[in-house]
Each structure stands twice: as C-alpha cells, then as structure tokens.
Amino acid sequence: MKELEIAIENEAGLHARPASLFVQTASQFDSDIQVSNVTRETAARDAKSAIGVMTLGVAQGHVVRITADGEDAEQAIEALRALIEGHFAQAYEEDEEG
Amino acid sequence: MIGIVIVSHSPKVAEGVRELASQMAQGRVKIVAAGGVDDDTIGTNAERIHGALIEADSEDGVLVLLDLGSAVMSTQMAIELLPEDQQKKIVISEAPLVEGAVIAAVEASIGHDMEKVNAAAEAASTMRKLM
Numbered sequence: 001m002k003e004l005e006i007a008i009e010n011e012a013g014l015h016a017r018p019a020s021l022f023v024q025t026a027s028q029f030d031s032d033i034q035v036s037n038v039t040r041e042t043a044a045r046d047a048k049s050a051i052g053v054m055t056l057g058v059a060q061g062h063v064v065r066i067t068a069d070g071e072d073a074e075q076a077i078e079a080l081r082a083l084i085e086g087h088f089a090q091a092y093e094e095d096e097e098g
Numbered sequence: 099m100i101g102i103v104i105v106s107h108s109p110k111v112a113e114g115v116r117e118l119a120s121q122m123a124q125g126r127v128k129i130v131a132a133g134g135v136d137d138d139t140i141g142t143n144a145e146r147i148h149g150a151l152i153e154a155d156s157e158d159g160v161l162v163l164l165d166l167g168s169a170v171m172s173t174q175m176a177i178e179l180l181p182e183d184q185q186k187k188i189v190i191s192e193a194p195l196v197e198g199a200v201i202a203a204v205e206a207s208i209g210h211d212m213e214k215v216n217a218a219a220e221a222a223s224t225m226r227k228l229m
Contacts, residue, residue: 019204020207
C-alpha cells in the first residue's frame with residue numbers, strides 16, 4: 001500500500017475539470033485507489049468515481065490523502081502527485097475558466 | 099465506450115450541456131445534442147432525437163439525459179424508430195440533466211459500462227453542493 005498526503009493548491013480545488021482529470025488518471029491504474037479529504041475529515045472514496053471525488057469538497061489549500069493498493073500502486077501515486085503538483089494544467093489547456 | 103445524447107426543450111440548453119460535458123470528458127466521449135423543435139423553437143422533436151441517437155450510436159450503448167415532460171415521450175418515439183437490436187442498447191436516464199451529463203461524461207470517458215455510468219449519473223441527484 002502506497003500513501004500520499006498532499007495539499008491541493010490550484011484555485012478551483014478538486015472540482016469540475018480537475019476532479020474529472022483526477023478520476024481519469026486514477027482509472028489508468030489497476031490498483032485500488034482511495035482518496036479522502038483530510039482537512040474536512042471525510043471518509044475515503046473511490047478515486048475512480050467521478051461522484052466520489054467531486055463530493056469530497058476539496059477546496060484550494062485542503063489536504064488530501066491518497067492510498068493505492070496493487071501492483072502499480074507506486075506509479076499511480078506518482079501520476080496523481082504529478083497531476084496535483086502541476087496544478088491540473090491539462091484541464092485548462094483550452095481556456096482559463098474553472 | 100458509451101455515447102451520450104442530451105435532450106432538452108431548448109436547443110441552447112442542449113448545446114450548452116453538450117459543450118460543458120464534452121469539456122469535462124476532455125472530448126473523449128461522443129456527446130450529441132438534440133434540443134428544440136428546431137434551432138429556434140422550444141420543444142422536443144423525435145426526429146432530431148432519432149438523428150442524435152444514430153450519431154451517438156456505439157457498441158456499448160447510448161445514454162440519454164433529458165430535461166422533462168415531453169422530452170421523455172419524444173425520446174421514446176425516437177427510440178421506436180430505430181431497428182430493434184439498436185433499441186435495446188439505449189437507456190433513458192433518471193438523472194438531472196446538467197449534473198448527470200457531467201458525471202456521465204466523466205464516467206464514460208473512463209470506459210465504464212452503461213449500468214455503472216447511469217448509476218453514477220443518477221446519484222448526481224443526491225450530490226450535495228453546499229458542504
């Protein structure tokens with residue numbers, strides 16, 4: 001089991017397009033991936049579920065905990081870390097709105 | 099990957115929801131709008147919806163998100179115009195139009211099947227916005 005606690009620093013938090021990108025990225029891996037909002041003390045949700053991730057209420061500055069369990073757990077955590085550290089730049093390639 | 103059809107009384111609403119959901123899915127999902135009687139008239143049109151169902155057709159099926167009232171009847175008529183084997187692959191969702199379309203688009207983009215996509219879209223009706 002791999003684990004990562006990281007602050008979400010992009011302005012929109014983990015809503016809408018960033019959430020969508022998060023779910024799509026998590027879904028590329030076979031591992032069981034869970035995510036919880038540490039700041040709001042939520043239960044862990046399936047990181048591959050759009051509704052699960054969107055209802056975590058992750059706003060800018062919130063800390064999330066991501067756990068991955070499976071053969072590609074490490075790659076999954078690193079991919080999600082890159083996405084978060086890159087402030088979900090891919091979600092905003094088309095325009096500047098949240 | 100399933101296709102999605104957006105049915106609304108307003109052509110602008112249908113097109114707007116299509117645009118929003120497409121962007122959320124990074125353009126990976128086939129989403130077709132079927133709004134209005136024509137481009138300027140509020141209402142629903144079975145022929146328009148029929149065309150959209152054909153355009154969005156996929157092996158994995160087509161999920162229809164709609165607003166209310168006659169949108170359901172017109173969609174049912176549109177489905178009846180299709181060959182029988184294609185009719186079985188079309189599901190009308192109970193989900194709220196905007197939220198449901200966004201969730202469905204994201205779930206479809208991951209490659210989830212019809213049952214899973216529609217369940218997630220329908221769960222959007224209980225998704226809290228103010229936390």
